[in-house]
Amino acid sequence: MDQIENETSFSRRKWLKSVSVPAVAVIGASFIGNSAQAKEGNATDEKMFGAQIYNIKDFGAKGDGKTLNTAAVQAAIDLCFQEKGGTVMVPAGDFVIGTIELKSNVTLHLSNQGKLLGSPKKEDYSAGKGVPAGNGNIVMIYAANAENVSIQGRGTIDGNGTAFFTGQGDNTGPNSQGGGYFDRPHLLIFYKCYNLLLRDSFYTKSAYHCFRILNCEQVNIDGIKIYNRVNKNNDGFHFNNCKYVHIVNCDVRCQDDACALFGSNQFVTVTNCSFSTRCSIFRFGSGDAQNIAISNCLIYDTYGCPIKISSGNARLENLTFSNIIMRNVTGPIGIGFSGPSKRGANDASQATSQPTFVRNLIFNGIRATVVPVPVNHPDIPFDVKVYPGEHFSCITLNALGNNYIENVSFTDIHVSYAGGGSKELAAKKDIPQTAQEYFTVWDPAPSGPPAYGMYARNVKGLTLQNVRLEFDQADARPALIFDNVQDCTITGLAVKGSKTADCTVRFTNSKDVMISSARLLTPANAFLKIDGKTNEGLMLDGGDLRKATKAVVFENGATIQAIKIRA
Template identity: 30%
Template sequence: MKNFRSLQIICWLLLAMLAGATDKKTIIDITRFGAVGDGKTLNTAAIQQAIDACSAQGGGQVRVPAGTWLTGTLLLKNNVVLLVEENSTLLGSPDIKDYQIVDGFKDGLGQQMGYALIGAVDASNTGITGKGTIDGQGKLVRASGGHDRRPFLVRFVRCRQVKVTDIHLQGPTAWTMHFFHCTNVLAERVVIRSRGLGNNDGIDIDCCEKVNIRDCDIDSGDDAICFKTTSPYPCRDVTISNIKINTGEGAIKFGTESAGNFENIRVSNIDVAFAREGGIKLFSVDGAKLQNIEISDVKMDKVNMPIIIRLGARLKTFREGDARQAVGSIGNIKIKNVTVQHGTWTGMLISGIPGHYIDGITLENIRINVPGEGTAADAQVKLEERENDYPEIKMFGKQIPAYALYIRHARNIRFNNVSYTSDKPDARPAVIASDIQQIQFNRWTLPGNTGKEPLVRISDAGSIQLQQIKHPAPPDKFLQLEGAAQNITLDGRVAAAPPVSPDKP
């Protein structure tokens, strides 16, 4: 009897394995359900029937063959992968009435979000593949009344085991591809062309775990890769690598919405051709803890504000029932091997808020070229705290009083091997620092400045070390100490009034 029972179990296992193998080979063509690829016939019902039938049969691929297939919102199901073949285009309907909301929420500006062309909710083993194109026709959708609803192109909500590979995504009305509260996500070799409308993000990773984004090419009007937490769930265990970026906003951004923590995130090998509103942007303004984050091997050209780190106190919520958070924190962050050509405004800005320090940052092997041309008037600008504002570079205005680094409300920060070049003379200080503690400036190269400003201005500071600073300024123009500045050392010597300078090269 035991042998029979064992044999029975083995048979069941073999049948299950065989069924699994068969499921993986199942391909259902959308034309079986009456879809017409003429670019005019609305195929929403036909394609959805193919998806539902595929899932009901245990899963497989739903094939979109060569042609142009007009559709409204489609919802992927368990074990179903949408196969958009080469020379095929899945074309979003130009009529906003053909779209439905997929788990709605409010974004950082308070607008209703969640409509989508391709969506999936609470699904497992799903995704999109193929070398075809998904085109949202965003401008036409917006013109039809989609300004307030603005469908995403692709949206996965609370899904597990998601793969998006090889596909070409273009023309969203809002964000291109949004993953919310998903686990085990892979996106690779995805090409995104998302321009022409506001909020045209590339890839948004929102409250997700175990995510791998690699080998993608993103040209976006808004942030190219954006980490968000629109709910208190964390965003963690994420790897981003080998990404080409051209963007009208930020290249790598954390925290447009930041209600949940950001933890254990690695970003590497990023090539940024252009970023109009920032290169590396780390924000916590809604209560998130940003911790254990490493960003490395980043090349940028033509970028405003290459590195900005901001702790704020906007403290918004984005979903019904979520509790308002206390002020968050930013620490245990490492940024290394960053090269910037044609940076503008200023190289780096690090700003906490009074009573809340950014605490624990290492920046190493940083090379930044700035245009110069800063004026004496620019050097006198006082940046407002603006602790309740939307997290963006423009919150501080276009005039930044330092060309290399502006830092305040920060401690335990280490700068090692930082080099600046300037295309033209600049009248601003290279560094302005206030309300800082335990900061190390090691092996800096600065091009100097013109006018009456010191090269480095430090106020209300303690335990500051400046070592091996190469600069052309005379001793009386290198360092100016203001306020309660104590234990400031230059190559091991205590700086006193009048301040002394390290040896010039």
């Protein structure tokens, strides 16, 4: 028995001894002797291919915040790639770099006190090889046509973006005249990458966008932090044409779009994240944006439009936004759909080749407080332009011409507005046929929308259930204005009215709309105004409208035949 135990014990010791050297190599902080081997041309033991750690200091990098380490860091990445992948380690220190390229099967690990710091010199940067030039492609760190790329660890990537501040932006926003500033590095670009993982690290001070993730698939982002407010166009995430993207547990504070989803992004989830920006949080443009779920997010101090959809040649459908808190925002939700472009034959022919639509949108469990006008963030070191139409904002659903926004539901929504809108705003009826940006709709004086809660034009299949709209100061505008809304159900609406407003809800050119169990929270002149001869199939069913002087009033040829009223 003792002999058997001794043999077993010896076997275990022998086994541990046999694996001890590789195990240390795998879990150690550096790849011992790696730089010497690289110089002498000796190959690493092939048994360790794909499992080595390459410390950038072993390649000559110095973390003194002064030495340019681009060549050293790139050499570590290149050898890691050649030896079937592994981990490139950034130890404690500030390592200055210009443009570097990540490659397949390489994990860039940022140790707790490790920082990659962007060079302040323009000549140290270049365009990413193979990265399209749209919005500029000068970059600090990039990967193109790569797979299994990771950036992990609790260290920092700092773009040193203040060194590139000129006071000029890229002029790609609404009503821009071109001539933008593109000659500055993005922090990171990933183009046509598969199986991309970003975890735990801190990203800050980009000279341009923080992340540009383009035409990638299988993207997982977990627990990263972005603080990007030193330059114009400081986006957080900027996605184009990506699939199977999952973002969780992230904190983003930026100056421009926090999570732009342009083009044909599909199968995207965002959950358990917090955001703040001067511009938009979730921004969508044209393309096939489909099957996107956003949930359990905190949005605060966002003085643009937290959820913004501005689409033309779009096939946008199946978007859900649930369990979202918005604290101190303007323009909480803005949806614009202009339909196919008519600017030139090429655009027109492309636009008519397939149908366009914006449909199947769900908003559920949203609590928002809306301020009257955007303000500058104290930590953004320059003034940010405030557009006239950003004053006294509301939820906007705005389709143009013969186009419709279809199948939209708002359930369990509670929005508190600052209020204070004037009678001049309330009298505004000639709403421009524009949907480029949510606030450009309201730019012509008097600035601001004619409703304080929701303005909807050209919408089919609209559902409002358990929606509560309130203001802090009396507002002369209606809470809801519907213009050419069809097939609409409103259940359990609780809304503040005002004696300074001529009505609380106004319908123009609307059909087949049913309001049931509505409750007027404060005294008002009228609950519902029906405006014009073309309204039909309306129903007001029950509810508590005791605080209205009149339940329904009629204007511009509207008659009682347009509505059925049941006590």
